[in-house]
Amino acid sequence: MLKLSVPAACLRLIAIDIDGTLLNPEFKISETDLATLRRVHGQGIEIILVTGRRHTFALPIAQQLGFDLWLISSNGAVTRSLAGETFHRDLLPEPTCRELVRVMQEFRGQTVLTFDSNDLHGEDHGSPSGSIVLERLDQLEGSIQRWLEKNMQYIRFVVPIEDALTCDPVQAMFCGPVAHMQRVLQVLGSCGLPITVLRTEYPGRDLSIVDVLNAGCSKGHALERWANYRRITREQVMAVGDNYNDIEMLAFAGHPFIMGNASEELRARGWTLTRSNAESGVAAAIEHALYGKALDPVVVEQIRTPSAIVTSL
Numbered sequence: 001m002l003k004l005s006v007p008a009a010c011l012r013l014i015a016i017d018i019d020g021t022l023l024n025p026e027f028k029i030s031e032t033d034l035a036t037l038r039r040v041h042g043q044g045i046e047i048i049l050v051t052g053r054r055h056t057f058a059l060p061i062a063q064q065l066g067f068d069l070w071l072i073s074s075n076g077a078v079t080r081s082l083a084g085e086t087f088h089r090d091l092l093p094e095p096t097c098r099e100l101v102r103v104m105q106e107f108r109g110q111t112v113l114t115f116d117s118n119d120l121h122g123e124d125h126g127s128p129s130g131s132i133v134l135e136r137l138d139q140l141e142g143s144i145q146r147w148l149e150k151n152m153q154y155i156r157f158v159v160p161i162e163d164a165l166t167c168d169p170v171q172a173m174f175c176g177p178v179a180h181m182q183r184v185l186q187v188l189g190s191c192g193l194p195i196t197v198l199r200t201e202y203p204g205r206d207l208s209i210v211d212v213l214n215a216g217c218s219k220g221h222a223l224e225r226w227a228n229y230r231r232i233t234r235e236q237v238m239a240v241g242d243n244y245n246d247i248e249m250l251a252f253a254g255h256p257f258i259m260g261n262a263s264e265e266l267r268a269r270g271w272t273l274t275r276s277n278a279e280s281g282v283a284a285a286i287e288h289a290l291y292g293k294a295l296d297p298v299v300v301e302q303i304r305t306p307s308a309i310v311t312s313l
Contacts, residue, residue, distance in 0.1 A: 010235070010236060011045060011236055011237075011238055011255070011289065011290060012045060012046060012230075012232045012236040012237070013045070013046045013047075013048060013226075013227060013230065013232050013236060013237045013238070014040065014045060014046070014047050014048070014237075014238045014239070014240070014286065015048050015049075015050045015072075015219075015223050015237065015238070015239040015240070015249060015253065016037075016047065016048070016049055016050065016239075016240050016241075016282060017049075017050055017051060017219075017240065017241040017242060017243070017246050017249075018049055018051040018053060018058060018061055019051070019052070019053070019200075019243075020202075020242040020243055020259065020261060020262075020277055021240055021241055021242045021246075021259055021277055021281070021282060022049070022061065022277075022282055023061065023277065024277050024278055024280075025277065025278050029061070029064055029065075030280045030283070032280035032283045033280050033282045033283045034064070034065065034066075035283075036280075036282070036283035036286050036287065037065055037282070037283075037286075038065070038066060038067065040286060040290065041065075041067050041069075046069070046230070046232075047065070047067075047069050048069060048070050048071070048072060048223070048226065049061070049062050049069065049070075049071050049072070050071075050072040050076075050219045050222070050223060050239075050241075050246075050249055051071070051072070051073055051075075052073075052074065052075045052198075052200055052209070052211060052245050053073055053074070054073055054074055054114055054131065054132075054170070055071055055073040055074070055078050055080050055116075056117065056131070056154070057073075057150070057151065058071050058073050059071070059082065062082055063082065068081070068082060068083075069081075069082060070082075070087065070226070072219060072222045072223060072226065074114065074170045074171055074211075074213070075171070075198050075211050075213060075217070075218060075219055075245050076090065076213070076217050076218045076219045076220070076221055076222035076223075076248075077089065077090050077091065077092075077170045077171055077213055077214070077217055077222075078090075078116065078170060079222055079225070079226060086118070087226070087229070088222070088225060089116065089170075090213070090214050090216075090217040090221075090222070091116070091168035091169065091170055091214060092168060092169050092170065092171055092172065092195070092212065092213055092214045093168055093214065094165045094166075094167065094168050094169070096193055096194060096195065096214075097113070097165055097168070097169055097172055098162055098165055099193060100172055100191070100193055100195065100212060101161060101162055101172070102162075103187065103191045103193070104174070104184070104187060104188075104191075106187075107174055107184055107187075108135055108136075108161065109135070109136060109138070109139030109140070110139055110140060110143075110174045110175055110176045110180070110181075110184070111134065111135070111161060111172065111173075111174060112132060112133070112134045112140070112172070112173040112174070112175065113132070113133040113134070113161060113164060113165075113169045113171075113172055113173075114131060114132055114133075114169060114170045114171055114172075114173065115130065115131050115132075115133070115164075115167065115169050115170060116131075116170050117131050119167045119168070120167075130154070130156040130164075131154045132151055132154045132155045132156070133155070133156050133157075133158050133161060133164040134155065134157065134158075134161065135157065135158065135159050135160065135161050136157070136159075139176070140175055140176075143175050143176050143177065143206075143207050144175050144207065144209075170213075171211055171212060171213045172211075172212040173209060173210065173211050173212070174209075174210040174212075175207070175208070175209050175210075176207075176208065177206050177207070177208065178201060178203060178206055178207070178208045180208075181199070181208035181209075181210050182208075184210050185197065185199065185210060188210070188212065194214075194215040195212050195213065195214065195215055196212070196213045196214065196215055196216060196217050196218055197210065197211070197212055198210070198211045198213065198218065198244065198245040199211075199244045199245065200243045200244060200245045201243065201244065201263070203263070211245065218245075218248040218249075219241075219245060219246060219248055219249035220247070220248025220249045220250075220251060220252045221248065223237070223239070223249050223252055223253070224252050227252075233254070234252055234253060234254045235254035236254065237252065237253045237254055237255065238253055238254070238255040238256075238257070238285075238286070238289055239252070239253035239255070239256050239257070240256075240257045240258075240259065240274065240281070240282055240285050241256075241257075241258060241259070241262075242258060242259035242261055242262045242266070242277065243262070243263070243266070244263075244265075244266070246258075246266075247266070247269075250269075250271055255289050256271040256272065257271065257272050257273070257274045257281075257285040257289070258271045258272070258273055258274070259273075259274060259275075259276055259277055259281045260273060260274060260275045260276035260277075260279065260281055261276040261277055261278070261281075272285075272288075273295075274288065274295060275295065
């Protein structure tokens with residue numbers, strides 16, 4: 001049986017996605033995952049959460065781990081500690097975003113802009129009203145109702161949405177059914193703007209989220225920047241993810257794992273498949289990488305395909 005055991009001294013950083021990876025289908029961290037992360041952190045291995053969530057929206061999840069760590073949020077746009085110290089930001093320039101809104105005129109009902117609370121109120125803690133800006137709710141409620149409910153206190157309605165662009169936003173986001181967001185991807189792919197486009201899909205919920213960030217911004221670039229700062233080589237980095245926006249992060253890591261609930265497209269990229277987020281796949285991947293503990297035989301075999309070609313979609 002294949003083993004990918006890595007001496008603990010050779011693994012210094014574990015990067016973990018949140019939704020679909022660290023969180024189980026009930027949007028909770030399993031006790032098994034929690035215990036494993038606390039144990040390896042106690043052994044001196046750094047844990048960093050790398051998520052598409054805004055920093056403030058990711059904080060309650062990170063705080064559950066019970067130890068100090070850093071967060072790469074908004075798909076790589078912001079790297080910040082739990083205490084609010086900022087390491088790096090890669091914002092979407094206001095002129096680029098203004099032109100983006102113009103080009104995406106037909107999708108205004110699915111358009112969301114997010115801003116860093118530091119730019120709005122100069123605060124490091126919390127996120128004041130206005131961090132999330134949109135024109136209307138009716139075309140979003142069916143797709144991301146749960147997200148809207150949890151973030152309503154941060155939402156500000158601005159019509160036209162361009163009037164909210166008094167500073168550089170963190171990103172723009174388009175949300176809706178998978179088929180409709182395919183049209184969004186097509187338009188973005190031909191718009192010619194200096195941007196990065198990342199998608200996250202949940203076919204079971206018929207939900208696709210398309211994030212638009214500054215050119216060159218991604219989870220992978222942010223993780224590489226952080227690893228370089230920590231003087232950690234990619235061979236000393238492990239990453240675990242489940243979706244398309246994790247591709248660059250997984251491609252950078254020397255030890256990439258994808259969740260058992262990942263799409264078939266990601267499974268075909270040659271990365272090791274761990275168990276699903278319903279089966280504490282994060283803990284299983286760590287135990288396998290560090291200690292050689294077996295995964296299910298059908299899971300542990302790597303798919304023999306050429307190395308992944310990293311794209312922005």
